[in-house]
Amino acid sequence: MSFNKKAHTIPSSLGGQNYNVCVCDDCNTFFGIDTKEKGYSIETVLKETFCVSRQRFLNHTETKRKVGRFKSKFFEIKERNGKYRLEIKQSFRFTPNFQKELCRKFKQGLIKMWFEEFDRQNNRIDAFDPKFDLIRNFSRYNIGDLPVFYFKRSFGAILMLNREAETPTLIFDKMIYLFKSEKFTEIEFLGHLLGFAISDFSNDDFNNYLRTSFRIKSYLFKEMVIIDRLTDIDFTLNILDK
Numbered sequence: 001m002s003f004n005k006k007a008h009t010i011p012s013s014l015g016g017q018n019y020n021v022c023v024c025d026d027c028n029t030f031f032g033i034d035t036k037e038k039g040y041s042i043e044t045v046l047k048e049t050f051c052v053s054r055q056r057f058l059n060h061t062e063t064k065r066k067v068g069r070f071k072s073k074f075f076e077i078k079e080r081n082g083k084y085r086l087e088i089k090q091s092f093r094f095t096p097n098f099q100k101e102l103c104r105k106f107k108q109g110l111i112k113m114w115f116e117e118f119d120r121q122n123n124r125i126d127a128f129d130p131k132f133d134l135i136r137n138f139s140r141y142n143i144g145d146l147p148v149f150y151f152k153r154s155f156g157a158i159l160m161l162n163r164e165a166e167t168p169t170l171i172f173d174k175m176i177y178l179f180k181s182e183k184f185t186e187i188e189f190l191g192h193l194l195g196f197a198i199s200d201f202s203n204d205d206f207n208n209y210l211r212t213s214f215r216i217k218s219y220l221f222k223e224m225v226i227i228d229r230l231t232d233i234d235f236t237l238n239i240l241d242k
Contacts, residue, residue, distance in 0.1 A: 001026070009116040013047045013071075014054060014190075015167045020116040022124060027140060031112060040073070042139075045102050046109030048074050049230060050168075050190050052086065053237045057165035057190070059084060086236060099229035106230055107148045111196055112139040114187055117170045131182075131199045147206075147226050149195040149213075150233050154222040156240040158191045165190065177217035184209045191237050193221065 007023030010016025011032075032043040040048075055070050055077055070077050074092035078085050093099075115135055119127040126132075137143040159175070170187055172178075178186045179195065183205045186195040195213060197206075214224050225232055 005029075007116070009120055010113055010168055010170070011043050011047045013043075014050055015165070016169075017167050018117065018120060018169065020120050022119065022127070023116060030140065031109070039101070040105065042105045042109040042112065044073065045105040045230075046113065048072060049102075049106050049233060049235050050192070051075070052077070052235055053190050053192065054165050054168070056084075056237055056240065057160065061163070061165055094231065096229070099231055102230040103227055103232070104145070106233075107146060107196070107227070108139040108142070110148060110194060111135050111146065111198075114170065114185070114196075114198075115139065118172070121170075121172065134200055135198055146197050149224050150227050151193040151195070151217065151221040152223040152225065152234065153193075153239045154220060156237075156242055158237075158240070160191070177220065179209070179213040179216060181209065184213070186213070192233065192235075193217075195224075 002025045003021065003023075005025050005028050006019045007021075007028040008016045008019045010018065030042075032041055034041045034044055051070070051072050052075055072089075074089055076087040076089065078087060115127070115132065134144070135146065138146050161171075168190055170189065172187075173180070174188055178188065178193075180186065183197060183199055183201040184195060185198050186193065188194075195209075201209075210224070214221070227233060
């Protein structure tokens with residue numbers, strides 16, 4: 001087992017700068033390389049989901065680092081007279097099977113991103129704890145399924161740090177409305193709020209999470225949905241136009 005390649009916790013294609021030294025080369029390849037057999041990689045789908053919203057913020061930000069032009073396998077952003085328009089390529093299909101496949105890979109990538117960054121920020125205190133086998137098996141070995149929740153905003157107001165879109169990072173406990181427990185956690189990333197399970201949970205745990213989480217953020221968010229297709233996510237951040 002080798003550890004020669006840098007394994008970015010947040011894809012470098014999204015501006016991620018940090019990497020986790022405990023991710024082996026085989027895992028890094030599994031997450032990051034597109035193949036004919038498996039199609040788009042987990043990292044590709046994760047990047048594609050967030051790249052449009054990242055670009056929306058970059059369009060109105062003076063960057064300190066050099067940020068290359070927008071590149072996407074699914075989308076094009078065209079500018080005319082200071083106005084931007086999104087075009088969807090033929091490679092992005094709205095068929096149920098394609099959307100469900102993308103959604104599953106997005107969920108695997110999201111949880112992988114959280115887990116690697118959680119491990120990095122906590123100095124690998126308990127990353128190998130069996131309580132995390134659930135997310136490890138799902139994200140790396142494609143075993144089982146995990147619910148991921150997307151919170152729809154009521155207003156187009158998003159609080160971000162300077163240059164957060166340029167070099168995104170995960171700031172745990174960034175906002176007071178982020179819920180965290182032994183069973184579930186939540187992150188806010190590039191304007192999107194998502195929650196997911198991180199260890200085995202019962203039906204009571206699940207229902208308690210739904211009630212408690214939405215109650216503490218209902219003044220800013222109008223709905224929480226369990227994503228089943230990638231289009232369940234407002235990846236263009238249309239809420240900013242309202």
